[in-house]
Amino acid sequence: MSQSAAARDAQAETTPPAIRLESAVHHVVDVLWVRHWTDQYFSFAVSRPETFRFRSGEFVMIGLPGEGGKPILRAYSVASPCFAEELEFFSIKVADGPLTSRLQHIRPGDQLFLGKKPTGTLVLDALTPGERLWLIGTGTGLAPWLAVARDPDAYERFGRVIVTHTVREVKDLAYRDFFTRELAQDPLVGELAAERFSYYPTVTREPFETPGRITDLIESGRVFRDLGVGQTQFDPAKDRVMLCGSMAMIKSVAQILERHGLTEGSNAEPGDYVLERAFVG
Ligand SMILES: Cc1cc2nc3c(=O)[nH]c(=O)nc-3n(C[C@H](O)[C@H](O)[C@H](O)COP(=O)(O)OP(=O)(O)OC[C@H]3O[C@@H](n4cnc5c(N)ncnc54)[C@H](O)[C@@H]3O)c2cc1C
Ligand SMILES: NC(=O)c1ccc[n+]([C@@H]2O[C@H](COP(=O)([O-])OP(=O)(O)OC[C@H]3O[C@@H](n4cnc5c(N)ncnc54)[C@H](OP(=O)(O)O)[C@@H]3O)[C@@H](O)[C@H]2O)c1
Numbered sequence: 001m002s003q004s005a006a007a008r009d010a011q012a013e014t015t016p017p018a019i020r021l022e023s024a025v026h027h028v029v030d031v032l033w034v035r036h037w038t039d040q041y042f043s044f045a046v047s048r049p050e051t052f053r054f055r056s057g058e059f060v061m062i063g064l065p066g067e068g069g070k071p072i073l074r075a076y077s078v079a080s081p082c083f084a085e086e087l088e089f090f091s092i093k094v095a096d097g098p099l100t101s102r103l104q105h106i107r108p109g110d111q112l113f114l115g116k117k118p119t120g121t122l123v124l125d126a127l128t129p130g131e132r133l134w135l136i137g138t139g140t141g142l143a144p145w146l147a148v149a150r151d152p153d154a155y156e157r158f159g160r161v162i163v164t165h166t167v168r169e170v171k172d173l174a175y176r177d178f179f180t181r182e183l184a185q186d187p188l189v190g191e192l193a194a195e196r197f198s199y200y201p202t203v204t205r206e207p208f209e210t211p212g213r214i215t216d217l218i219e220s221g222r223v224f225r226d227l228g229v230g231q232t233q234f235d236p237a238k239d240r241v242m243l244c245g246s247m248a249m250i251k252s253v254a255q256i257l258e259r260h261g262l263t264e265g266s267n268a269e270p271g272d273y274v275l276e277r278a279f280v281g
Contacts, residue, residue: 024116025116026061026063026071026113026115026116027049027052027114027116028112028113028114029047029048029049029087029113030046030047030111031044031045031046031106031107031110031111032044032045032046032047032086032108033045033108034107034108037171037172037174038172040092040093040172041090041091041092041093041139041140041174042090042093043079043088043089043090043174044089044091044106045086045088046087046112046114047087048084048085048086048087049114052087052114052116052118053082054118055082055118055120055124056078056081056082056144056148056150056151056153056154057120057122057123057124057144057147058077058078058118058120058122058123058144059075059076059077059078059118059119059120060075060078060114060117060118060119061073061074061075061076061115062074062075062099062103062113062115063099063112063113063115064099064102064103064113065113066098071113072098072099072102073099073113073115074099074100076089076091076143077089077090077122077140077143077144077147077276078118078143078144078147079143079146079147080146080147080150081147081148081150082147082151083151084150087114088146090142090143090174090175091103091104091140092139092140120144120276121266121274122144122148122244122275123267123274124148124153124154125267125270126265126266126267126270126271127157127240127265127270127272127274128240128265128271128272129157129240130237130238130239130240130272131158131159131160131238131239132158132160132162132229132239132240133154133157133160133161133240133242134162134164134239134240134241134242135148135149135161135163135164135241136164136214136242136243136244136245136253137163137164137165137166137243137244138166138167138214138244138245138246139166139167139172139245140245141243141244141245141246142163142165142174142175142244142245143244144242144244144276145163145165146175146178148242149161149163149189149197150186150188150189151189152188152189152192154189155189155192155193158196158240159196160197160198161193161198163197163198163199164200164201164202164214164223165199165200165201165202166202166204166213166214166245166249167202167204168203168204168205168206169203169205170203170206170208172203173203176199176201179197179199179201180199183197184197198227200223200226200227202214202217210222210226214249214253215249215252215253218233218256219256221233233260234260234261234262235260236260236262236272239262239272240272240273241253241262241272241273241274242273242275243273243274243275243276244276250275250276250277254273254275257272257273
């Protein structure tokens with residue numbers, strides 16, 4: 001056996017398997033905590049590698065080793081703002097999903113792959129200046145808003161920040177306490193959020209005070225009335241919008257926005273609204 005092969009074998013005996021899988025494209029990170037909201041949704045956080053930089057609202061690949069050690073990777077919005085010490089994620093549990101059928105069982109101390117190239121369009125830089133920032137999400141499409149709504153930059157750029165979250169049942173309103181109470185206590189944005197942040201949950205499959213799909217609540221003008229916005233449709237001079245979640249919802253809201261005179265933006269060419277095209281559902 002050559003000297004280098006012997007050295008490799010010696011190292012293999014002393015290094016845990018996941019650590020050896022760190023590569024040019026993936027970090028290996030430690031799971032810090034896990035919180036199960038329902039049998040469909042859970043959140044978790046991982047350690048943040050020192051070199052990992054991202055903008056609030058971006059997504060990154062997350063994964064576990066699969067058959068033969070080949071990683072199973074999926075895109076995940078980082079739910080932490082860009083300056084956070086740990087990286088939080090908000091996840092679906094798909095019973096037969098290649099990744100989440102296993103990911104839903106992770107525990108603190110387990111290891112995950114974390115891609116080295118965060119990216120995405122749900123970032124403040126992709127929007128032109130405006131008065132109100134609408135962050136419209138369904139299901140796990142809430143994740144990027146947890147990052148953007150905790151970033152002081154959102155309140156520097158916009159006078160009002162509004163998160164809408166549409167889910168099937170009341171129990172699916174993950175982070176409801178966070179948005180209704182805890183954000184106003186946040187040491188960085190709490191004071192601003194207390195005055196300028198609004199949370200608008202909507203529920204589609206059981207009774208709720210704000211019932212129905214966000215598309216219908218926009219079309220009827222109810223969301224504007226409920227939030228005390230003095231208009232019944234989006235105003236291209238004032239409103240800026242980010243969309244995340246069900247692809248069908250994104251498509252429908254984007255059509256409404258275009259009808260109201262807003263134009264889509266991107267990192268290269270900021271505009272009035274942005275969406276993450278590749279999202280599921
Ligand atoms: C840019 C981007 C960002 C994403 N961010 C997140 C995120 O922050 N949190 C998250 O849970 N997922 C997110 N996803 C989806 C994620 O990449 C995976 O699809 C999800 O983790 C399920 O993986 P899987 O291998 O278990 O099943 P997959 O084979 O990937 O999916 C199986 C099926 O489950 C459904 N499904 C998958 N993900 C979701 C979801 N999030 N909500 C509702 N239905 C879903 C779809 O119908 C899909 O066809 C994102 C996807 C993209 C493209
Ligand atoms: N409580 C539950 O049973 C439950 C909860 C969560 C997830 N799941 C499972 O997880 C999977 C993903 O579900 P999900 O709820 O996270 O995602 P989802 O099916 O995309 O639904 C999330 C929310 O988006 C709304 N929506 C869907 N299409 C829309 C459109 N075109 N315009 C406007 N709003 C739209 C839904 O309203 P509608 O209800 O009107 O479709 C729902 O309130 C599903 O396959 C489901 O089986 C089940």
